[in-house]
Amino acid sequence: MTVRIALDAMGGDHAPRETVHGAVLAAREFDVEIILVGRQPEIVAELAKHPDARISVVHADQVVDMHEHASDVVRAKKDSSIAVGLGLVSRGEAQAFVSAGNSGAVMAFSLFTLGRIKGIERPALGLIFGTPAGPCLLLDVGANVDCKPQYLLQFARMGSTYVEKVYGKKTPRVGLISTGEEDTKGNQLVQEAHRLLKDDHVNFVGNIEGKDLPTGLVDVVVCDGFTGNVMLKLSEGLGSLLVATLRKELNSNLLYKLAGLVLMPALRRAMKSFDYTEYGGVPLLGLNGVCIIGHGRSSARAIKNAIRAAKLAAEQQIVQSISEQV
C-alpha cells in the first residue's frame, strides 16, 4: 500500500517554494502520495511550475510564523497548515506528517492532536546524522530541556526501535552522553539514567563523551534535550565557521584558489560530519503517529529526504513497534 504523507507546505524559511519543490521531487522518486497542506492559491501557483506532479492539496487558512510561541498558537491557529496536516494523520487520512515550520508549534499541536504512546512520558526529538560508521540517532535534541532519568531510558528504547526499523540496524548500540566513560562520571541525571539503562533490554554500551559523537561509536546517543540542543548547534556553528574561514583563505591568493578548486570534492566529503541536512528531518518519537520535523532552512532536497524518512517510518509501523517495546 502506498504511504500517504501530509506535508506542511507553508513551513520553513523558503516555503512554499522549497516545500512544494521537495514534494515534487519525492513524488517522482519514491512510491508515495503527498498531500500539500496550506494556502491553496499559493500552493497551486508553485505546483504550476511542475506540471507533471500528481500531488493533492488540502487548504488551510492560517500560517504559523517561525517566531510565534507554541502556547499562543495552539489556541489561536486551529486552521493552520500544521493543525490541519496533523488532523489528517489523526483521522487516518495520511500516515505521516512532515513540517519544516515552527518546531515548538509542531510539537505542541502533535501532542494535542496525536497524543502520546502509552508508557512514554515525554516525546523526544531525534536527530539522524551521518558518521563514518553509518547513521546515528541523537535524542533528545530539544523537546525536553529538563529530564528525569526514566525519560532517558524511554528515549533509549524509542531510539533503538527507530534505528532498527527505519535504518535496518540490528540491536543498535546505545550510548549515554557523559563527562567520562566510567559509570560514576556525569551529573546526577546521567548517573541515575546509567543505572536504569544497565538493567534494561536495550543494547546499552555505556557512557560516551562528546568526542565519540561524530565517530559513530554507537548507533543511538541519549541525552537530555538541553545538552542535545547545545551539541547540535555547536556542531553547526563549528561547521559554518570552518567553511567561512576556509572560503576566505582560498580567496586570499590565486594559488590557494586553484588548489582549492582541485580539492573541493575532497573538502566537501570531509565536511560531511557537519552536514545535518543529509538525512533530512528529525523524527518526533513517542507520539501516536509519525511526525517528522525539518530544519527551518530546509531546501527542496532536505524536504525530499524528510519525506523519505516519514515514508520509511510509516511503512515500518514505527508507532506500533515503539508501543511494543515500552
Place this chain on the structure above:
Amino acid sequence: MTVRIALDAMGGDHAPRETVHGAVLAAREFDVEIILVGRQPEIVAELAKHPDARISVVHADQVVDMHEHASDVVRAKKDSSIAVGLGLVSRGEAQAFVSAGNSGAVMAFSLFTLGRIKGIERPALGLIFGTPAGPCLLLDVGANVDCKPQYLLQFARMGSTYVEKVYGKKTPRVGLISTGEEDTKGNQLVQEAHRLLKDDHVNFVGNIEGKDLPTGLVDVVVCDGFTGNVMLKLSEGLGSLLVATLRKELNSNLLYKLAGLVLMPALRRAMKSFDYTEYGGVPLLGLNGVCIIGHGRSSARAIKNAIRAAKLAAEQQIVQSISEQV
C-alpha cells in the same frame, strides 16, 4: 618582581620529557622562575638535555597516575608532585601552580591546600580558546557537573575578572549557554541563572546558543560543568574526525596530495577553531591561589603556554581581583 611558578614535572602523558622541555622554553622566553616538582633523578636526567636552563627542582616522591580517583589520592598521596607543588603556593614559595596531570586530583588537592575565595561556593575550570574575535573563556568545563543558579552567577563574575585582567579586555561581554536567545529559553537552571545575571554588575548580553560559541560573539561563556565538558569534547572530536578524513582524502591521489601541500597553511589556519592547545592551560578559578591545569596530552609548547597564563594571572593578582568582585 619575577614570578615563581611551581610546575608539576610528573603530570601529563608525556611527562617528564615534555614538561621539563616546556619549562625550559618558558624560562628562556619569559621573565619567570620555574620550580620543577617531582622525582628528582628523572627530572635531572631530562634537564641534562638542556644545559643552559636555570631551573630549580623540588623533590616529590609520589606520582599521581592519570586514572586514579581523586578521593583515593588526596589521602594516599600527600607526597605527590601535585600536593608538594600546591604546598609551595600555599606557603608563598611560589605564586602559581601548573599541572598537566590528573585534573580531578589537582582540583581536589587545590581545594584542600589553597581553599576557596570567600563568596565563591564552587571553583570552576575555565577554558580559554581562540575565536576570530579574540580569546574567549568558557566556564565551567567540568569541575561542577551539577550546578545551582548562583554558581553560574559566580562563574560569570570570576570569568569577567579573569578575561579583563589576564587578556586586557575591558568590560567583557558575558553570555549564558541556552537553547535560544529569548529569556524564556533553556532549562530551569539556565532560566534562573538568567534572572540573576540580568541584575548583576557583569556585562551580561543574554543567552547564546552553541553555534555562537566558536564565533567570539562574547568574551565569557557561562554554563554548568556537564554542558561545558560535553561541548569541549565534542569540538575536539569534530576536529579530530575532520583532520583524519581530510588526511585520508589528501592521500587518495597525487593531484589531491599536491593541492593539499599548497593549501596546508590555509587549512591549518582554518582548523584553529578546534585547537584548544593554543592558549594552553585551563585556569581553576575561585581558589586562594593561581592554579592552571594543562591537557593530559600537553606538548612542551602547551606547557610553555600554560606557564605564560600562570605568570599573567599571578602578575595581575587575579585572586585579589576576584575577591574584590564577589
